[in-house]
Amino acid sequence: EAQVTQNPRYLITVTGKKLTVTCSQNMNHEYMSWYRQDPGLGLRQIYYSMNVEVTDKGDVPEGYKVSRKEKRNFPLILESPSPNQTSLYFCAVSGLAENEQFFGPGTRLTVL
Amino acid sequence: GENVEQHPSTLSVQEGDSAVIKCTYSDSASNYFPWYKQELGKRPQLIIDIRSNVGEKKDQRIAVTLNKTAKHFSLHITETQPEDSAVYFCAASKTPHSILFGNEKLTFGTGTRLTIIP
Numbered sequence: 001e002a003q004v005t006q007n008p009r010y011l012i013t014v015t016g017k018k019l020t021v022t023c024s025q026n027m028n029h030e031y032m033s034w035y036r037q038d039p040g041l042g043l044r045q046i047y048y049s050m051n052v053e054v055t056d057k058g059d060v061p062e063g064y065k066v067s068r069k070e071k072r073n074f075p076l077i078l079e080s081p082s083p084n085q086t087s088l089y090f091c092a093v094s095g096l097a098e099n100e101q102f103f104g105p106g107t108r109l110t111v112l
Numbered sequence: 113g114e115n116v117e118q119h120p121s122t123l124s125v126q127e128g129d130s131a132v133i134k135c136t137y138s139d140s141a142s143n144y145f146p147w148y149k150q151e152l153g154k155r156p157q158l159i160i161d162i163r164s165n166v167g168e169k170k171d172q173r174i175a176v177t178l179n180k181t182a183k184h185f186s187l188h189i190t191e192t193q194p195e196d197s198a199v200y201f202c203a204a205s206k207t208p209h210s211i212l213f214g215n216e217k218l219t220f221g222t223g224t225r226l227t228i229i230p
Contacts, residue, residue: 033217040121042201042222043156058217059113090155099144099205101218103155 002027004093006104013081014112021076021107023091031094032074033058033101034066036087043090049074050096081111114139116204118221126229131192133224135202136184142204145178145185146218150199159200160187189226197228 007022023032033048035058045058049068063085065077078085091104115138125131137145146161162169162176162185169176173192178185189196202221 035220040222042118043220045217045219048217059219099146099161100158103157105155 002102004091004102004104006089006091006107008107009105010108012110012112015082016080019078019081019109021078021089021091021109023074023076023104025072025074025093025102027093027095027102028071029093029095029102030071031096032068033092034064034074034076035090035092036060037090037106038087046076046089081109083111085109086111114142114204114219116202116219116221118202118224120224121222122225122227124227124229125192127192127194129192131187131189131196131226131228133187133200133202133226134184135186135204135221136182137204137219138183139204139206140180140183141206144205145176146203147176147187148201148203148220150201150223152198156201192228194228194230197226199223199225 004025013019030051034046035043037043044060046060046064047058047066049055052068052071055066055068068074089107092101094101118135143164147159148156149159150156160171160174160176162178164180173190175188201223203218205218
């Protein structure tokens with residue numbers, strides 16, 4: 001079964017405490033993205049990766065880092081989280097030869 | 113970059129009536145326009161998409177129309193049912209993905225919360 005998984009699903013943390021949200025896929029797809037979803041703002045892309053070791057900024061990259069050391073994993077790193085990063089985060093995956101993006105289940109992050 | 117505007121932000125319709133959600137885009141080079149449905153507490157899922165070489169596409173009760181000249185596209189849901197209640201997102205991009213063409217990311221609209229009144 002094709003799957004995109006994210007961990008953790010829920011996280012409450014404090015300002016400045018580094019955290020990582022993992023994203024993993026078993027679809028062997030090249031393209032992976034991170035989005036954040038905020039009320040009234042829709043889905044905004046944070047970072048994306050076209051393949052291993054190929055990453056680039058999306059619309060709202062400030063305060064985030066990513067890495068793509070393996071094809072299946074695309075972790076999102078918040079080095080020093082701040083309250084304005086409280087949001088619902090989605091990882092998404094698609095193949096280079098197709099357009100549909102498959103979303104993970106989401107991670108609800110609260111930064112106090 | 114691309115800018116996608118979506119209207120209305122909320123929409124309530126009686127069960128059985130039709131619902132229409134409209135989006136406009138700014139980049140005339142965009143050629144792929146998907147619609148995603150997000151049920152409460154769930155992930156967004158693709159429900160229908162259209163490419164710029166087609167003016168209309170239908171899938172049962174759902175249809176999408178595209179006007180390239182005016183740079184707008186719309187989602188039409190007929191004979192609405194309670195399970196159609198959700199948030200709907202339109203999006204636009206230049207695809208298919210290609211390393212040769214760099215960033216061809218999907219730009220989403222801000223979403224429409226559709227409520228079907230029984």
